[in-house]
Structures are given as structure tokens and as C-alpha cells.
Amino acid sequence: MTRAGGETHFGDQTVPLEEKQGLVDGVFHSVARRYDLMNDLMSGGLHRAWKDVLVTAVNPPKGGRPFTLLDLAGGTGDVAFRVADAGGAGTRVTVCDINAEMLGVGRARATESGRDDVVTFEQGNAEELPYPDRSFDCVTIAFGIRNVPRIERALAEALRVLKVGGRFLCLEFSSVDVPGLDKLYEFYSFNVIPAIGSTVTGDREAYQYLVESIRKFPKPKIFAQMIEAAGFRRVSFTQMTGGVVALHSGWKL
Numbered sequence: 001m002t003r004a005g006g007e008t009h010f011g012d013q014t015v016p017l018e019e020k021q022g023l024v025d026g027v028f029h030s031v032a033r034r035y036d037l038m039n040d041l042m043s044g045g046l047h048r049a050w051k052d053v054l055v056t057a058v059n060p061p062k063g064g065r066p067f068t069l070l071d072l073a074g075g076t077g078d079v080a081f082r083v084a085d086a087g088g089a090g091t092r093v094t095v096c097d098i099n100a101e102m103l104g105v106g107r108a109r110a111t112e113s114g115r116d117d118v119v120t121f122e123q124g125n126a127e128e129l130p131y132p133d134r135s136f137d138c139v140t141i142a143f144g145i146r147n148v149p150r151i152e153r154a155l156a157e158a159l160r161v162l163k164v165g166g167r168f169l170c171l172e173f174s175s176v177d178v179p180g181l182d183k184l185y186e187f188y189s190f191n192v193i194p195a196i197g198s199t200v201t202g203d204r205e206a207y208q209y210l211v212e213s214i215r216k217f218p219k220p221k222i223f224a225q226m227i228e229a230a231g232f233r234r235v236s237f238t239q240m241t242g243g244v245v246a247l248h249s250g251w252k253l
């Protein structure tokens with residue numbers, strides 16, 4: 001049966017497009033409290049190095065010059081805090097995420113570390129951002145875009161809220177094409193990660209979804225074409241760790 005809204009992937013299932021967001025929200029609701037710990041366990045701490053590369057690309061000014069970053073699907077604020085720490089007194093970061101539990105963990109981190117005035121947490125959907133046109137100097141999204149049901153809408157919104165001359169940066173799992181490493185990665189993803197997820201969060205299915213969603217995400221060249229089709233210019237990507245992740249970049253010119 002063809003549905004008006006179309007269909008998409010939720011892990012290895014095909015689901016009506018309008019149902020995906022609710023399913024994704026359930027996953028992050030379930031894992032929010034252990035999310036940061038799980039990132040360290042699953043990636044052996046590598047996510048920190050990947051995020052460092054993202055922060056270097058964001059390159060917030062060190063001095064007092066005003067610089068505004070929107071970190072989309074920013075969850076518990078990991079990228080936001082790193083950019084805030086790398087930037088100077090003029091740097092301000094807005095984390096926008098659809099999930100209240102993930103935002104709650106982030107807000108508590110901001111309060112505990114005295115960074116409430118630098119990093120703010122706001123609930124919103126990447127497909128329909130609650131910000132005026134040309135609001136931010138930079139827009140980032142780390143490990144978030146593959147969870148968004150209508151990726152084209154999120155890209156269009158990122159472009160809309162960027163100032164002219166601003167940069168869009170997207171860190172996402174990619175596709176490993178190093179012979180040998182691909183098989184190892186596949187084994188690790190489908191066996192080890194759900195097992196760790198089950199032990200630490202009690203939710204094996206959430207981590208099954210996360211690894212399936214990586215497999216379903218477009219290959220980096222295709223995703224780069226999507227970024228270009230959204231209207232970004234000077235689009236490029238860099239793969240890291242044998243293609244486990246890629247950092248995509250585009251400019252609003």
C-alpha cells in the first residue's frame with residue numbers, strides 16, 4: 001500500500017515516514033541518562049577525537065568577537081561544551097534537540113559546570129527550526145542527521161538559519177571500505193554494541209536501532225550531493241578511522 005507521507009527506515013524496519021520520529025524519540029528517551037557513558041564505551045573513547053576534529057573545523061574565535069553556533073540534535077551538549085571551551089568570551093552555543101530527556105541531562109551538565117550563560121538548551125525539531133532566517137554563524141549536527149526522518153528538510157532549515165558566509169558541519173557515521181576492517185566493524189556493530197547497550201542501559205533494541213540506522217544512512221558521496229542539492233556551496237567531506245565516520249562541510253554563500 002502506498003502512503004501519502006511515504007516510507008522510511010527505522011533500523012531494519014520500513015515504517016511510515018510520520019511514525020519514525022516517535023520511534024526515534026523512544027530510543028533517546030530510554031538511553032538519555034547513560035548516553036554519554038555509552039558513547040565512551042561503544043567507541044572506546046574515539047568519539048572524543050572525532051568531535052575534536054569537528055570543533056577544530058568550527059574554529060570559534062578566541063577573543064571577544066561574537067560567534068553564535070547552533071548545535072542541532074545536540075542532545076546532552078557534548079559538542080556544545082567543547083565549542084564553548086574552545087571559543088573566546090564572545091562564543092555562544094544553542095543546543096536544539098527534539099528530546100526533553102536528552103536536553104535535561106545537558107542542562108544539568110551546564111549548571112554543574114557553571115556554563116548556563118554560554119550554552120543554552122532548547123527543544124525543537126531539526127525539520128522545522130524555531131529560529132529566524134540568518135541567525136547563526138555556524139550550524140553543526142553530530143550523529144544526529146540519520147535520526148531525522150526528512151533529512152532534506154533539516155538541511156534546508158540549517159541553510160535558512162545560517163548567516164551568509166556561515167558554515168554547516170555534519171559529523172556522522174559513514175561507510176567503512178577498508179578490506180578486513182569492514183568485516184570487523186560489522187561484527188563489532190551488530191554483536192558487541194547491542195550487548196554493551198543491553199548491559200549499560202537495559203535497552204538492547206535501542207542500540208540495535210542505532211547500528212542499523214548507520215547501515216541505512218547514505219554513502220558519503222550521496223550525502224554530499226544531498227547537502228549540495230539543499231543549496232550549500234563548496235561542499236566537501238573527510239572520512240576518519242577508515243571511514244567509520246565522516247565530517248561533511250558546506251557553506252552558505
Ligand SMILES: C[S@@+](CC[C@H](N)C(=O)[O-])C[C@H]1O[C@@H](n2cnc3c(N)ncnc32)[C@H](O)[C@@H]1O
Nearest residue numbers: 028073074075097098099102125126142144147
Ligand atoms: C545520537 S544522538 C547525538 C547527540 C549529540 N549530538 C552527540 O553527538 O552526542 C542523536 C540526537 O538526535 C536527536 N534528534 C532526533 N531527531 C531529531 C529531530 N527531528 N530534531 C532534533 N533532534 C533530533 C535525538 O533526540 C538525540 O539527542
